Amino acid sequence: AAIIGMGLFSLMLAATYLLMHAPDVAITEATIGAALVTAIYILAIRRTGRLTVVADEVPGLIAREGDHISGLEYEILAGFAKAQGLDLSVQFVPLRRVQWLVAHREADMGAGGIIPLPVADDVLATTPEHLPTGIYAFEPNAVRPSVAFAPDYEGYFSELVPRARDGTLASTVIALDLARVLAISRHGVSLKGLVRLEGNHAYAFILSRERTELRREYASYFERLRTSGQLEEMIGRHVQ
Incomplete structure (x- = not known):
């Protein structure tokens, strides 16, 4: 609460100094206020001692075993x-x-085979992409151009196999991704009529655009994974 108060006070002072025609002081106060607000997000995670991730289960990517x-x-x-x-x-x-x-x-990050599309989202941001994939649809024209992320369907992934078996999957799914297509196929289910959409796509995680510090911390960590070769080793362990 004290940090929040100090941050707001600094921003209020910045506005006051700007009105008093003291732009240099205003800029300094605004910078202090922004830094304190950023600190709030860092402390929010540190205080809980937990990184909370929500995900839809996807075999090979993130699933219970x-x-x-x-x-x-x-x-x-x-x-x-x-x-x-x-x-x-x-x-x-x-x-x-x-x-x-x-x-x-309500969560720090989102996972589970999420594919960013070239559509701006005002609330959600994405991390660096970690694995190439493809997008599939029974009716390619049904994939709305305004949607920012794929795949898209109601419910859990675990509900897709029964729907594929009873022939109702096409009426349930807007779009699927390669990992889910492969996982469903391993159950011996036919996916007739499923078409791969054009374009290069890849998986990433999502988080709030306001979590700038978390985005920076993750990007730094991910770059270390990539340049050290650890990411390639991870992909080799889980993707076949």
Whole structure:
């Protein structure tokens, strides 16, 4: 509360000095205020000691296996949490719920085979992409150009296999990704009529645009993974 108060006070002083025609002082106060506000977000995570991630389960990326969670995305996130001195908490939720929870600051990051599309989102930002993939649809024209992320469907991934078996998947799914297509196919289910959309796509995590410090910390961690060759090793362990 004290930090919030100091930050707001600095911003108010900045406005006052600007009105008093003291732009240099105003800029200094605004900078202090912005720094204090940023500190709030850092302390919010540090205070809980936890990095909260929401995700839809996707085999190979992030999924439960017995009493533990595994997958490429889980290993990346677990490493990031450890590097930040935090405990990783993963909550599995329906796919469309992931974006809502992150946008409303109920979770720090969203995962589970999320593909950023070239559409600006005013609330959500994305991390650096960690794995190339493809987007698939039964009706390519049904993929709305205004949608910022793929895949897109109601419910959990675990509900897709039964729907594919009873022939209702095409009426349920707007778009799928390569990891989900492969996972469904391993159950011996036919995906007739599914078409791969044109373009180059890749998976990334999502987080609030306001979490600038968290974005910077993750980007720095991810760059170390990439340049050290650890990311390539992780991909080799989980993607076949």
